[in-house]
Amino acid sequence: MSQLNIKKKEISPEIFVYILDGRLDENSFTDFKSEVIDPPHPNAVILNLSxxxxxxxxxxxxxxxxxxxxxxxxxxxxxxxxxxxxxxIFNLLGLWKPFTHFITETEAIEAAK
Incomplete structure (x- = not known):
C-alpha cells in the first residue's frame, strides 16, 4: 500500500491540480508516475505540496x-x-530554483491561466 495519496482537481480543461498527501519516495514513485507523470496533461499542472x-x-x-x-x-x-x-530538502540538494513556487494554490491557479 502506498504511503502517498494523490487527489486530482480539474480546475479547467487546461489546469489540473494534484494534491500530494503523505510521502513521496521510492515506495510511492510508481503511484506518482502512473497517476501524475504518465497520463496526458493540460497546459498547466500544479502540485499542491501542503x-x-x-x-x-x-x-x-x-x-x-x-x-x-x-x-x-x-x-x-x-x-x-x-x-x-x-x-x-530541495535547497539542500540545490534543486529548488528551477521550480516556480507559489504560497497559495489560488496564486498558482491565477498564474496558470
Missing amino acids: ELKYISSSGIRSIFELRYKLLNDGKKLFLTEASDKVIQ
Whole structure:
C-alpha cells in the first residue's frame, strides 16, 4: 500500500491540480508516475505540496521527470504550498530554483491561466 495519496482537481480543461498527501519516495514513485507523470496533461499542472510529509531524492527526481515531460511539451509546472521542511530538502540538494513556487494554490491557479 502506498504511503502517498494523490487527489486530482480539474480546475479547467487546461489546469489540473494534484494534491500530494503523505510521502513521496521510492515506495510511492510508481503511484506518482502512473497517476501524475504518465497520463496526458493540460497546459498547466500544479502540485499542491501542503500535505506532503516527506520527500526523498527519489521523490524530487520524480517531480523533475514531470517537469521535464511538461517542458518538452510546451506546458507548465507550478508548485504550491510547500512546507519549510520540503523546501529545505530541495535547497539542500540545490534543486529548488528551477521550480516556480507559489504560497497559495489560488496564486498558482491565477498564474496558470
